[in-house]
Amino acid sequence: MLKAKVILVALGAALAVPQALAGATPEEDRKETVEYFKQMFPDVPFEEFVNGQYALNEDRRKQWESMQDFPPYEFAVAEGQEMFETPFANGKTYASCFENGGIGIRQNYPYFDTEKNEVITLELAINRCREANGEEPLKWKKGAIASISAYMASTSQGKPINIKVPDDPDALAAYQDGKEFYYSRRGQLNFSCASCHVQNPGKWIRADFLSPALGQPANFPVHRSKWGELGTLHRRFAGCNNNVRAEPLPAQSEEYRNLEYFLTYMSNGLPVVGPATRP
Amino acid sequence: MRKGLISVCLTTLALSATAPVFAEPTQADIDRGKELAYSRKDGNCLACHKMDDGKLTGNIGPELADMKARFPDRELLFKRIWDETQFNPMTVMPPFGRHMILSKQEINRIIDYLYTL
């Protein structure tokens, strides 16, 4: 606890000269972020950060491990696989829209499309694939899209997250937008994502244990006990915004996609572990 | 009970006044303060602070104990609950007054309660 405080104070001192640091590259940001969390949690191995609160809290970890024999998302993954493999009305399948037939590619999402000038998340790619093949898009936050996304993540288990910010002003702007969103305080309660997940991971907010920013997107889509089902990362974003009394933005809005881009970039090198469970 | 009536009048006065009125709090004031401090929709202090008989409290902020000794200046305590970011820009404590999460009267009731801890 005391150590974390020391770091925060040190960070505050370093930040007193933001201009000197302005213009940091995404890779410099990422390295500093990894270093920050390593100092905050010196006993936690880098790869363990994908397990969020289970990496930091022994009691929570035991509860979690006891769930691993029969994970509650198993049925959804099987259902996702079936949907993934079932041809559309035109005879094509999802595989036709993705590199390597959509197998083992989760770690490359989201990416910046330099032709369309926007961030493409896995869920966006799934729905665009449907539309390109004459199918109705799925709802964004849960249900079929979460199941398909969960199946695709399951084929990518263990692959290191590999997000790229190409040398392109628009890509860099999308990354910066996401970063600014992450650190901006919102809502009547005046919380940023970072208020909890950078400043206070490892602490309790009432009966909830706060996880660190590092590794967070690696376990999505996630089965939350609170939801009783799988949900996408953007569903979680909306829930967090709502908790601080900030009006949530639409799932797959440009803002949330840029946020996902920044957040996932920070987790580069960590293994994909989605789908996973959380309280 | 004339005494009772007077105290009711005082409470009403305190509630309707814009400036904080530091009349000696009644038990009702203190109870109301505790209710506001514990309620998730209002102060929700337990989310971050260990205090009193609160269960499943958070540990983001310091424990709220010995409040009168630690914050002898009531007005200063009021200002810090009103907007702690004025004292510490890095704090995650919501600016309860500035953001209208609690009214002046409500913050005063919470202080009445905090001063019993």
Added chain:
Amino acid sequence: MKKPLLAIGISLALSVPLVAQAGPKEDFQEVYSKAESTHQDAGTFQWTITSDRLKSAKSAADSGDYEKAVAMANEALKLAEESVAQRKQQKEAWRQVAIGN
């Protein structure tokens, strides 16, 4: 929810005589549209509580309770103004805790 009740009570007491003179419907319209446009100005920094108050104001007006409608719209306006202030402030302040500025 004692706070809104109290606020209604206070504003009822305060606004009745004024509203009676100015025309309650026009009063409401003015405050409401100002609150709504300020809420829009908050952009991606809108507060849910502001939306809630706007809804309450609208439904009170729809049922003819203009005193309550004005009180709710006034609250919405103040909340919206704070959310706009937050948006402006965060334009620079987000860097305060950002890692790797």
